[in-house]
Amino acid sequence: MTSLPLHGIRVVDISRVFAMPYCGAYLADLGAEVIKIDTHYSEFVDTTRTLNGPYPDNQPLDNYWETGGTFQTLNRGKRSLTLDLRSESGLNTLKQLVQISDIFLENFTPRVMRRFGLDYPNLKTINPDLIMVSNTGYGHSGPWSDFGAMATALEPTHGTGAFMGYLDYDENGNSSEGNIPNKIANSYTDFLASWTAQLAIMTGLYNRYNTGRGTWVDLAMYQVGASFMGEGVLDYAFNGRRSRRIGNRHEYFAPHGCYKCRDRDSWVVLAIRDDCEWQIFCEIVGDPRLINNDDFKDPIIRYKYQDKLDLIINDWTSVRTAADVMELLQGRGVPCGSTINAKEMLSNPQFSDRGYFETLTHPPGSHIGQKRYTSRGWRLSGNDIKMKKPSPELGEGNTYVLSELLALPDSDILQLKNDEAIGNTLKGAAIPSVIPLDRQVDLGWIVDHD
C-alpha cells in the first residue's frame, strides 16, 4: 500500500514515562505525526529523559537528557515541542494544537488535568471529534480516582502476585503451594496499558471515520490489569479460589518447570504434555531412574511425584548448556526453551532472522551512535512498518509546530519566548551521577556486564 495506516493522523502526546509514550511511539511507527509535549524545566520533564538512563557507556554527557536508552526506545519517531503549561501562552498553545489534532495522549491524575482545563469535557468543546486517552492508575471515577500510581507497585495490586510465587518446601523436600506473592516486573502493567490504549485508538479511529464522533478512553491501569487476571477472578466467582502459586509447574501435566543449566544464571524451561513426549524425553535423558520406573509412564503418577522428577531432571540439565538442552529436546519435538537475557536476545537466531530489533542511527552530536531497539510483535503484509528516526531532541520541533503547523503570528511566538514557555536546554538540572557498573553488580541491580 502506498501510505502507512496512520498517514495523515496527528497525535499530541503529553504523556510521561512508559505506557503512553510507548503507545505514541507505535503510532509514529504506523505513520502518524506524533508531537511530544516536552518541557525544558527539569522538575516537570519526562523522567525517562533524566532518571532512567541507561546512558551510552554509563557516561551521561552535557546533553544527557537526549541520550537515555529507555527514553530513546519510547519516543522514537516523534517531534518535540517544549511548552511550559504554567504560563497562559504555553497552555493556550497546547489547546490550539489539540484543536488541529486527531489524538491526545495523557497520563496525569484527573486533578491535574482539571486544573489545566485539559479534561475531556473541556477539550471536547474545542475539538468535538478528538480521540483522547486518559491513562491513570485508577481511572477518572471511583473512590481511588485521585490516587497516583507506578507500575511497579500497581502490578501486585491488580493481582499478578496471586498467580505467581515459588513453591514452599518442607524439611523433607515436599512441595506445596507458595504463600509469598511475586512479580512479573519490568513495569508489566505499563505495557498492558499501552496495548490497551493502542487498541482503543484503532477502534476509535475506525468509529470516527464511520460516525464522525470522537472518543474518550478512561484507561485505569488497575482495571486493565484486573481484566488480564480475568480467569483467576472468575475462578474465585465460581469456586472461591483466591490464588494459585505453583512455581513454574503446570496445573495438569508434569514434568513442567524451569531447570538449572551449567552456566551461571542459565536455565531451561520444559513442558511434557503427554505420554508420547514423556517417552521421547526419557530416551533423550537416558536416566535409568526415569526409564526403569514404569510408574512414571502414568501422567497422574508423574504429577504426584514431581518433586522427585524435578531433582532427576536438574541432575541432567545442570551439567549441560541451556542451548544444548534446547536443541536436544526441540530436535525431537519436545517443548523447551532457555530463559534468555537481553544480551542473548540481541544475538538470538530467531529474533535476528526476523529482524525483530531495529537499528536507528543517531545524529553525530548525540554521541549515541547506532543502536538496536525493541520493535513490535506484529507485521502487516501490506506495509513496510519501521521505526523512522531517533527520539527528538528537546524542542526540536518548536519552529515546525509553532510557525508552520499552527502558523502563529510572530507576536505569539515572541510571547512564548518572553514567558520562557519554550526552550531547548534543560533548566535547573545537573548531569546525573551514575553508579559504576561493578558497584551495580554488588548491589544486585545488574547481573553482570561486558
Add this chain to the structure above:
Amino acid sequence: MGMLNGIRVLELGGGVSAPFCGKLLADYGADVIKIETPLGGDPSRHVGPFVNNDPHPEKSIPFLYLNTNKRSITLDIFSRSGREILDSLMRTSDIVIQNMSVDEIEVLGIRPQSLEDINPRLIITSITPFGLSGPYKHFESTDIVTYALSGLMYHSGDSDREPLRNVLNQSFYVSGINAAVATTAALFQRLTSGIGQGVEVSVIECLASHLVQPVPYYEYMGAIKGRRPVRGSGFDELMPARDGYVVPSIQGSQPWSVIADLIGPSALQDEKFGTGSGRIEYGEEIKSLLIEGLSSWDRKPLFEASGEKRLVFGMAQDAGDLYDCSHLDNRGFFIDVDHPVVGLARYPGMGPKISENDSGMAKAAPLLGQHNREMFQESLGYSSEDLVDLYVCGVI
C-alpha cells in the same frame, strides 16, 4: 453500541491467544464467530479450572471468560465440504483470526495470497509462538516456553532463584491484544485502501517488546539486567505487612518525611535515609525499620492512606480482593452474565471505559455449536436435510 458493530470476525484455532483477541473485538461490538472442531471444540473447553470443579466442556472457566459475546459453530475445516463452507463464510467476513500451527496454516492456505480470490478485503491474522519464519518456526511451544524465549521470564522472580512465570497464560493474553491492535490498524487502513492484508503476530516478539529497560541496558552499556534484587532497602518491592504483602514506594512527589511518617518507626525520619544514595548506603537498616513499621499495618488501610498522601504504594491482592473491590465495582467493571449451563455470575468486564462503546452487555460464552442452525440455515441457506448430512458425515 459498539465501535466495531457490523464487522464480522471468524475465529479459528482455540486456546487463549486467538480467543482473547476475538473477545476484545467482540467487546468493541464485532460479531465474532468461533469455528470449532466437531470433535470436542475449542481445546480450552477441556482445560480447568472448571465450575464447581466439575470437568465438562461447557464449564471450563478459561473458556467461559475468553469467549463472551461470541457465537459458535462447529465445522471440520480440513474436510472438503467443511472447507467450502469456510470459504463461503470468508466471503462475507471482514477478519479471520487464527492461532493454528504453522503447518496447519500451510495445509489450509489461510494466507493472504491464497485467499485473494475469495475475498480481497479480508484481513487475515495469524498468531504463532515464533512467527511464520525463522529457525524456531516449527518449535513446539507452550506458554512457559514462549515466556522464556521472549526474554521476559529471565527478568521475573528473585535474583537468587530460578526465573518464575505467571500461571495465567500471560504470553497468550499479551499476544492476543497485540493481534487485536494490528488487526484493527489493518481495518482502519482498509477504509481508504479498500483491500485487506495479512497480520502476522509472534508471541515472543510481543513479550520482548516489554523489555524497554533490559535491552537498552545491554545495548547502551553492556550491562545485563536480572530479576528482583534480594538486597536493598525493600522499597518498591513486595514486603510483609500484617495481613499480607504491600509495596512501599519512594515514588511520588512527596518528601521523605511524609513516607517515613506514614510507615511509622521514628528512626526512619533520620535525614540520612532521605536521599537515593542514602537509601543505597543504609539499605539493610531501612529494610529492618520498614519491616518493623509495616508489621502494624494491614494492606488496604496502608494503601489508601498512601494514596491520600499522594504516595503510590501498592498491595498484593488476590482474586477475592479483586472480586470484592468496591473501586472496581463503582467503575462498573463487573458484568452479570447468565449462562445456560453454569448459571448467573459476575464476570470481569472490559479494561478501559470508553465513551463511545457500551460495555454493559455481555452474552455468555456459546455452547459448542450453539449457532449452527442460524448460521448454516439462515445465513448460508442450507436446508434441514443438508444439516443432517453434514452432521452425520462429521463436518459439523
